[in-house]
Amino acid sequence: MQERTASAAGGAPPSTAGNAPELLPKQFGKYTLLSKLSSGGMAEIFLALHRSSFGFEKLVVIKRILPSMNQDPSLIDMLLHEARVAATLSHPNVVQTFDAGQVDRTYFIAMEHIHGEDVGSIVREAAERDPGGIPLEHALSVILGVCAGLAYIHDKRGLDGTPLGIVHRDISPRNVVVSYTGDVKIVDFGIARSGLGDVEEQKENVLMGKFAYMAPEHVAGDRIDHRADIFAAGVVLFEMTTGKRLFKGGTQMRTLLQIHGSEYPLPSSIKPGYPKGLEKIVLRALEKRREDRYQSAREMHAAIEELIRDERIPVSPMGLTAWMESLFRDKLARHKEALLGVRQLIDVIAARSSAGRWR
Structure with a gap:
């Protein structure tokens, strides 16, 4: 009997077999990947920043098919089916899906970041x-x-x-x-x-x-x-x-x-x-x-x-x-400090990207 799940957050440890760890932050299309949240099953999940040229900023979650599986048509179909289902939903108690597509031949879904x-x-x-x-x-x-x-x-x-x-x-x-x-x-x-x-x-x-x-x-x-x-x-x-x-x-x-x-x-x-x-x-x-x-x-x-x-x-x-803030007070403080720490790197990446466009 086999257990099958498409969740990238299903408890499996991140796998780096045959692949060097990605250096983050990293540009991924219109998103900046900040940190890897989990990896396993068919996909890996990242915390990312979407920043527009008008100063708009939004944290999102990127679910991306694992590089080793990116040529598997059945897994691509599963990810796109997930995107189709999630895109129909808009409710306070359901995660929202913003975007789906392909960057550098890698399929992904962009979803609401729930802090x-x-x-x-x-x-x-x-x-x-x-x-x-x-x-x-x-x-x-x-x-x-x-x-x-x-x-x-x-x-x-x-x-x-x-x-x-x-x-x-x-x-x-x-x-x-x-x-x-x-x-x-x-x-x-x-x-x-x-x-x-x-x-x-x-x-x-x-x-x-x-x-x-x-x-x-x-x-x-x-x-x-x-x-x-x-x-x-x-x-x-x-x-x-x-x-x-x-x-x-x-x-x-x-x-x-x-x-x-x-x-x-x-x-x-x-x-x-x-x-x-x-x-x-x-x-x-x-x-x-x-x-x-x-x-x-x-x-x-x-x-x-x-x-x-x-x-x-x-x-x-x-x-x-109030209870959640109290229960995770220390973790909230660490998260805020870590997020501030990557801001300068994000600005550097954005500046390099902008300079590259004007060459």
Whole structure:
């Protein structure tokens, strides 16, 4: 059984086999690559600056096919399909795609830069700071954003009103990012399924996505729909609110068997005092039969909002912002210092580029 993901941020270490490391900052078309964020799978991801001649500046993220794979038509098709899907989306809880194209025969996508952390990093940092992990109100604020983003994605229609049938297929802590200002964003549509013309359907013995967040029907090889994303959101909610991984079998096969065959642990068995109303929501999202789950992300969103009202849980976007800034205060300071440090290099690159044009 193989696990297949188009994510360049899937945890694989950067590979430099056969290639000398790039010297950064570096000009890449109209963008300046500042630093490499991750590399693995089919692509590498960079933090970049887009600067116009009128003083406009914007940080973006560049997803670029790995040089060793840039001649693979199937990978190019996957990247362009990701761009087509993402370009149709415009929602506060979904990462925005600005541009796609080719520079020096290398295909890329330019996306919104989210100055923040993925949920996996937040869970780890919170656990180190406090045995209680993520405060409940902030975990619920994050999952509300996930549900709102999924509701938009699943309901998205084309210009002619035809449902696009988008299924993300890779909802996981790594693909939910929370900005330091409290914005929640779903990222990475590299293996999304849609009615825009999938370049690669599921094949025998190939599973698309991260094993530990796959729905039982996905594991069984059945064709999946939007309810697979709801199951994955339930896993993320379980892990944020208990501080423990739900499916971690030691091997890929054991993880799949846990999802498909085992009884799932109750959140209250892991974390004493776990709210009964929240446990009910988690368990419904994690129903093995998709017919028994929430039938839409909108329905799950409404259930969480009702819990917040009934239990008077102090969910607040401003509160999430303050907590994120506090949790990552040191990292924010280092990032600001590092960004200031490359400004002079960027100016030098821009000056050289401009001089070259006027020769």
